[in-house]
Amino acid sequence: MAERRGRERTAPFYPIPPREIVSVEHPAVIKNVDKAIDTLQGNFGISRILNPPRADTPASLVLRPEDAMSRPLQSTSSPSNNILLKVTVPKWTGRKRKRGSDEPFTAAYPAAETAGAQRRSAKDLLRSLRDNVGKYQVEAVGRVDRTHVFRGMPDFVFSTTASPFTNKFREHILPFDYEKMKTFDLDLSKGAVSNVDIVPPPSFSHGDVPFHYIYRQNPTVKQSVDTSGKVTTINTQQAAKVFTHLVPYDIPVVPSKPRDNCPPIETLERTLQETIAAVEALFAQRPAWTRRGLRNNLKTVDQRYCLRHAVAYVGYIFRSGPWRDAIIKFGHDPRTSPDYRVYQTFMFRILPREPEVARDGGGGRRHTLPRPAEASIDTSVPGEVGTSHVFTGQPPLPRDGRMWMVCDITDPILRRILFPEGGQPELGHTHTNPPPPNFLRSTCDIICDGWYGNGTLAKAKTIMRAKIQTLLQEDRPADDAEFVRILAFPDHAAVDDNSMQDFTLDPETATSREMQLATEVRATIKGAPSWRGMVSAGMDREHVRALETVESGPPIEGPPVSDGKRVKWEEDPAAEKYAEIVSEGEEEAREREEMMEEAAAAAAEAVEARVREREEAANEEEEAEDVERSEEDEDEDEDEDADDEY
Structure with missing residues (x-):
């Protein structure tokens, strides 16, 4: 059981x-x-x-x-x-009756007879x-x-029904009939430019595995109801728009007021209103500032954060030219008077050594966090002002920027070049004494040099660059004795065959360092856009001197005269080393480019490291095999060599 x-x-x-x-x-x-x-x-x-x-x-x-x-x-x-x-x-069978009833099946469908075959x-x-x-x-x-x-x-599928070649190939080749293959021929005529028969490739896609894009909604995008009652989406973390005027160097008339789409000042936040008032007070002292100069004169971190939005209500910025990235007060055109030469800007490439300042000190980035120079400013002390926008030539070198204005340079040897005897103004202010004769240009070079001569700027930039390199690499001031011979170079260089003789030194008496500096001066002159434009136009020495020199006199009224043509030049590899880099005003685009460059450089270094490791491993294996082969007899060596050759 x-x-x-x-x-x-x-x-x-x-x-x-x-x-x-x-x-x-x-x-x-x-x-x-x-x-x-x-x-x-x-x-x-x-x-x-x-x-x-x-x-x-x-x-x-x-x-x-x-x-x-x-x-x-x-x-x-x-x-x-x-x-x-x-x-x-x-x-x-196809017949139906009511469920749960004993009624007979009725209403057999006509399709019931053939239902079994379906x-x-x-x-x-x-x-x-x-x-x-x-x-x-x-x-x-x-x-x-x-x-x-x-x-x-x-x-992917490409229709070949209208392709003569494909139809002929399908008719004569694909049947694998020898007689039909013999009749297949190609059109060898040349010069077909219209209705050309395009033969598709054997395959369009090299992979058949779908790529998982992992699409998902941006967590910062939220739904809201606008004033009309419609449901819209908004990005809660979208950066606020900056309405600053960014103008080219050859703009006919400079801006005299903020943009029309700027919100009224009374509708702005209180901190931003205070920042605008503080910046207006600074522009009452002088008509042009660098962004670092304004930031260093603001009292609180909140005001420094609001500076980029406050500039749109006070002034405009040149994208390029002698006053590149200078913030200039509305209605003031520095191209109209030589007195504005003190607001021309110098920009240099500064490569940081510390990773934590690679974005701020080396790239000129502006973030919400305090910069290294700002962190040292005690905001609780009234009247505390930063001085990182002032170039003294003495250590330590500020790492929060790479641009200086001429009036903010206090280094004695540089001021001796930019402001000759009798023409040196006070720090941050325009000069009152007239410059020496034949020192400035008669017309403003709006492309590169401004009111200074090309020789003057080449000497100043070369010496300032050398001082910056010494401060970065050795953390000490440069020896001014290295620049004595450079100071003797003229203030203007003409475009002719003998133009560079005045900017050369005797190699028998000059040191290697002095020869290097003289080479940089010549490269800076030849790398200037105005020089390239004049060389391409074939201007003679007398014409250039007539445009470059002027006797001391009253300021020139009205905007600079231009013939409506822009100078077009090609890149000079020799001078590119000493040329300044792109504008600081275009922050967002430059930041994306630098991030992509850093990622590409890191990937390239990783690939190179991997290749080096493989090469080293292969060399070690070859060395080990050579040692083993040397210990074997001669017959075995010959056999191994034959195998290797095969």
């Missing part, structure tokens, strides 16, 4: 026929089995699936079997351990199983030991 109960509790055993079955998951909805077999390359493809040369041989699926030039889609063959079941249900859907089969509980039969047909699935993306 116990044995009978034990046998009743045991699940029944069903035999599985020794039949190996391969499962193919077709990506299409199968309505015609014959066409589905054609997409698997017919009997040849089916036999290859059943008897593959390797266990993981993929199956080929052609979505357009009528086109022999279509690219097939490859499957992924994976082992499986499934059983194929055959479920037999009573035949569907393929029933999965929904109908499940309905039959539920309606015929205990009346259907289940039978194991065989074991499925391998499954083919198509998960890759099909290739």
Whole structure:
């Protein structure tokens, strides 16, 4: 009795026929089995699936079997351990009656006679199983030991129905008939320019695995209702727009008021209103400032943060030219009077050594966090003002910027060049004494030099660059004795064959350092855009001197006269080393470029390091093999050499 109960509790055993079955998951909805077999390359493809040369041989699926030039889609063959079941249900007659009633079946559909020849859907089969509980039969047909699935993306399709070459190729070559192949020829005519037959490549896409972009909604984008009641999306962390005037060097009339789209000052935040008032007070002292100069004269960190928005209400900025990145008060045009030469700017490339200041000290970035020079300013002390915008030539060198204004340079040897005897003003103010004769230009060079001569600026920039390099590398002031010979160079250089003789030194008496500085002076002169423009125009020495020199006299009224043409020049590799870099005013674009450059440089260094490691490992292996070969006998060495050569 116990044995009978034990046998009743045991699940029944069903035999599985020794039949190996391969499962193919077709990506299409199968309505015609014959066409589905054609997409698997017919009997040849089916036999290859059943008897593959390797266990993981993929199956080929052609979505357009009528086109022999279509690219097939490859499957992924994976082992499986499934059983194929055959479920037999009573035949569907198509007649109906109300559920739960004993009424006879009525209203047989006309399609009921042919229903058996049609393929029933999965929904109908499940309905039959539920309606015929205990009346259907289940039978194991065989074991499925391998499954083919198509998960890759099909290739792009290029229609070739109108291509003469493709149709001819399909007609003569693809049938593999020798007689037809002999009649195939190519059109060798030249000069076809219209209706050219474009032959598509064998494949357009090299990969069939879809890329997961992982799209998701920006977490800072929120939905809101505007004033009209419509639902819109807003970015809660979108940076506020800056409405500062950024003008080119040759603008006919400088801005005299803020932009029309600037919000009224009374509608702004209180901190921004205070910042605007503080900046206006600073512009009452002088008509032009550097951004660092304004930042250092502001009292609180909040005001320094609001400075970039306050500038739009006070002044404008030149994108390029002698006053590049200088913030100039509305209505003032520095190109109209030589008195504005003290507000010309010098910009240099300063490469930082510390990673933490690479963005601020080396790149001139402006962020919400205090800069290294700002961190040392005690905002609790009334009247505390930073001096990082002043260049003294003495250590330490401020790392919070790379641009200085001429009136903010206090180094004695540089002021001797920029303000000769009798013309040196007080720090940060315009001069009152007239400059020496033939020191300034008669007209302003709005492209590069401004009111100074090209020789004057070349000497000043070369010496200032040398001082900056010494402060950065050795943290000490430069020796002014190195620049004595450079000071004797003239203030103007003409464009002729002998123009650079006045800017050369005797190699027998000059030191190597002095020769290097003289070379930099010449490269700075030749690298200036105005010099390149005059060289390309072929101007003679007398014409250049007539444009460059002027006797001391009253200021020139009105904007500079221009013929409406811009100078176009090509890059000079020799002078590019000493040229200044792009504008500081275009922050966002420059920041993205520098981040991309840093990422590219880091990737290149990683690749180079990986290549060096592989080369070193290969060299070590070769050295070890050479040692082993030297210990073997001569016959073995000859055999190994022969193998290596082969």
